[in-house]
Amino acid sequence: MLAESDGSWDPSTEDWTESEQVKVLSEIIAALDWWAANEPNAHLTFVYDDSTFAPIGTSVEPINRPYSNQYLWITELMTAKGYTGSSYFDQVRQHNNALREAHKTDWAFTIFVVDSSNDSDNRFSDGYFAYAYLGGPFAVMTYGTNGYGAQNLDAIAAHEIGHIFQALDQYYSASQLCTRSSGYLGAENQNSQYGACASNVHSIMRGETYPSPLRRSTTINTIEGVQYRMAGNPWMEAQPSDGAFDTYSESFTFTTPPLPSGDLIVELRVIDSAGNQLTQPIDTVSVVDPVDAILDTTWTRLEQHSDGGKLTQVIYSGQGTSSTSYVAGIFFRIDEDPWQPLGADDGAFDESQEDFTITIDLTVLSPVVHEVQAYAVDGEGNMETSPATDTISVQALPEYVFLPLLVVGR
Numbered sequence: 001m002l003a004e005s006d007g008s009w010d011p012s013t014e015d016w017t018e019s020e021q022v023k024v025l026s027e028i029i030a031a032l033d034w035w036a037a038n039e040p041n042a043h044l045t046f047v048y049d050d051s052t053f054a055p056i057g058t059s060v061e062p063i064n065r066p067y068s069n070q071y072l073w074i075t076e077l078m079t080a081k082g083y084t085g086s087s088y089f090d091q092v093r094q095h096n097n098a099l100r101e102a103h104k105t106d107w108a109f110t111i112f113v114v115d116s117s118n119d120s121d122n123r124f125s126d127g128y129f130a131y132a133y134l135g136g137p138f139a140v141m142t143y144g145t146n147g148y149g150a151q152n153l154d155a156i157a158a159h160e161i162g163h164i165f166q167a168l169d170q171y172y173s174a175s176q177l178c179t180r181s182s183g184y185l186g187a188e189n190q191n192s193q194y195g196a197c198a199s200n201v202h203s204i205m206r207g208e209t210y211p212s213p214l215r216r217s218t219t220i221n222t223i224e225g226v227q228y229r230m231a232g233n234p235w236m237e238a239q240p241s242d243g244a245f246d247t248y249s250e251s252f253t254f255t256t257p258p259l260p261s262g263d264l265i266v267e268l269r270v271i272d273s274a275g276n277q278l279t280q281p282i283d284t285v286s287v288v289d290p291v292d293a294i295l296d297t298t299w300t301r302l303e304q305h306s307d308g309g310k311l312t313q314v315i316y317s318g319q320g321t322s323s324t325s326y327v328a329g330i331f332f333r334i335d336e337d338p339w340q341p342l343g344a345d346d347g348a349f350d351e352s353q354e355d356f357t358i359t360i361d362l363t364v365l366s367p368v369v370h371e372v373q374a375y376a377v378d379g380e381g382n383m384e385t386s387p388a389t390d391t392i393s394v395q396a397l398p399e400y401v402f403l404p405l406l407v408v409g410r
Helices: 018-038 067-080 088-103 150-164
Strands: 002-005 056-058 110-114 130-132 138-142 223-230 262-272 277-287 295-305 311-322 327-334 340-342 353-361 369-378 388-393
Touching (some): 018 150, 056 067, 067 088, 088 110, 110 150, 138 150, 295 369, 311 369, 311 388, 327 353, 340 353
Parallel strands (some): 002 056
Antiparallel strands (some): 223 262, 295 311, 311 353, 327 340, 327 369, 369 388
16 A cells, blocks of 8 residues: 655655556565465465555655654555544554455455655655564555665565564564564574574575564464353354354354253363364353252251260251242152152141251161252142252271180189
């Protein structure tokens, strides 16, 4: 995208000619073709939107200002293109996304080129002449690129495009360590001239340009599936809102089957087109059983011990409660034995609250840990689904061996 000063704020000292516009476009295309040719197995292709190469007016003369004033002219260029946002970075991202969607590409970025034909050093006022942000959304170059000249715009553009795809600088003065990682694959910068790195070969990233600030990692992988599960149950498929999982950002819905009561952890698993998976908890859902909300059994435990301190008997003093009807019965069991009915302490189950008592003789139980449960039913036939539960540890009885007494007379 070409910036053209209109003289409304700064005096206009630069004007794009048609031949310069053609030169810029051809050099950038050459840079992109160079990247594609470097690794044929990557099947890398580019789409060039040359509609953005018609110069767009700005009130300032970019080349006569420091690079930090880029927000002035980039904001004006993006606004002229119809993009608004909280910052000029957001505007450029909106522009890139519109291009990506229009041309059905995996990624998009913008290259701004500032005319410097009449500038003595082809630099901004603070010395910058070419830079890009790691991962995008844009790169900036001057037409004369610090004396390299327009004939070498392709090399400068190739270097800055490397930054767009998160390649790090490798020339010494950039001070990029060999062990610094970047890019989609997180590769180390082992061809850097700064330090004793593992590699020392020619690289476009060793060119004499300025280092770029760090930006977030990016990906062109698409989402191919979203799954969910609750309480560690088997994974189930979520449904894409637009009918298919096929882009890098997807909305989805899912409807769970009937759930047990309790606090349940909801987990999500996302699978992308490269086979990568991300699993993480996203929520905790508290499920209350509708029957448990109206029926409740509580109890108090009383223990009796023998003279030797051994636990021999447990007595439960309990109460069953119904909020919508009367308690029609209380049932209990030990371990997996059949459920046994209990009697009401007042002789009849006919009130919304009924007291009951359970007496358990531990001397007849095996010496293990036993589970005791009790639940209530009401007059409408509802059965409590979360019984009152307790455990009792029964100790083994001591064993004695009696030896015969032998008396020897003299």
